[in-house]
Every structure is written in C-alpha cells, then in structure tokens.
Amino acid sequence: MGTALIYFGDKLLGVKIELFSGLSTFNVAWALDIFFLPFMMGMMVAWIFGRETNHSAESFRLTQGIGIIIWLCYFPPLIVRSFNYAEILYVTGAPEGTSLLPFGLWACFAVMTMVTAGMGEIIAEVIIKINRRTNQVEGIGSAPSSPIKEPEL
Numbered sequence: 239m240g241t242a243l244i245y246f247g248d249k250l251l252g253v254k255i256e257l258f259s260g261l262s263t264f265n266v267a268w269a270l271d272i273f274f275l276p277f278m279m280g281m282m283v284a285w286i287f288g289r290e291t292n293h294s295a296e297s298f299r300l301t302q303g304i305g306i307i308i309w310l311c312y313f314p315p316l317i318v319r320s321f322n323y324a325e326i327l328y329v330t331g332a333p334e335g336t337s338l339l340p341f342g343l344w345a346c347f348a349v350m351t352m353v354t355a356g357m358g359e360i361i362a363e364v365i366i367k368i369n370r371r372t373n374q375v376e377g378i379g380s381a382p383s384s385p386i387k388e389p390e391l
Contacts, residue, residue, distance in 0.1 A: 239286065240279045240314030240355075247275040248318065255347050256323045259336040276351040280311040280358025284366065311359040315351035319344070 248254065253271040257263070287310060323344055332338045339347070 240283045240311065241317050243279045243282060244275060244314050244318040244351075247271065247279075248322070251275070254322060254326070255319070255351075256326050256339055256344055257332055257336040258339050272347060272350055273354050276315050276355040277358035279314060280355035280360075281362040283311045283314070283355075284359040284362035311355040312352045315355050316348060319348040319351060 248271060251267045251271050253267050255268065255271060323338075323341075326332060326338055338344075
C-alpha cells in the first residue's frame with residue numbers, strides 16, 4: 239500500500255525528483271512529493287499495522303512496535319525512488335531540458351523522503367496509543383488483559 243501511494247502520488251503530482259531542470263524544479267508540487275506524500279504514507283502504514291497489534295503494557299512494548307513498523311515505512315519511498323532512478327538511467331533517459339541528478343544528491347532526496355515517512359509513522363503511532371488509552375479509560379473496546387507477564391528485574 240505504501241509503495242502504491244508513493245508511486246501514484248508521484249504520477250498525480252507530475253513530479254520526478256530524480257530529474258533536475260534548474261531552480262524551477264523546486265516548486266510546491268516537488269515539496270509535497272518530498273515531504274507531505276511520504277508523511278501521509280508513513281501514517282497510513284502505521285495505521286494499517288498499528289491498529290492490529292496489541293499494545294498493552296503487559297505483552298507489547300511501544301518501542302518494539304515502532305521499531306518494526308518504522309522499517310516498513312522506510313522501504314516504500316526507497317523502492318519507488320530507486321525504481322524511478324533506474325528507469326531514467328537505463329530505460330527512458332532524461333527528457334530534453336532536464337538532467338538526471340547525480341547519485342549523491344538523489345540519495346540525499348531519497349533519504350529525506352524516508353525520514354519524512356518515519357516521522358509520519360511515529361506521529362501515527364502516538365495518535366493510536368493516545369486513542370487506545372482514552373478508549374480504555376472510558377471503557378470502550380478495552381481488550382482483556384494478556385496472560386503474558388513481563389519478567390521482573
């Protein structure tokens with residue numbers, strides 16, 4: 239789902255961050271593609287995987303859940319950005335008036351999208367955790383306690 243959202247978001251915005259055509263490259267659509275789209279993808283992935291896991295303090299530590307889900311948020315932007323870069327480099331070539339970004343600069347932008355996706359995941363996890371605690375305090379949808387006990391130190 240995350241890869242599809244990034245891919246179709248790129249198509250919808252009409253942006254290829256792998257291409258450079260001067261200062262006109264850096265516009266609002268480009269910023270949305272670098273920051274907003276991966277952020278929303280990170281939130282979506284966290285919502286899909288975070289809602290299904292049991293986050294009770296007895297059977298699940300929040301840091302373990304974030305650690306696993308955050309890796310799932312890092313990969314979709316990397317997959318799409320790598321595919322687009324390879325497609326331009328080996329198949330289609332750069333359109334006239336543009337050039338393919340040097341690999342180092344492209345890697346910087348790819349890492350920016352990955353970090354933005356991770357931030358979206360963390361914020362979504364916090365929202366899920368707050369909602370779950372609020373619901374448990376109000377007695378709405380509270381899950382039965384887990385039989386798994388944490389070891390005492």
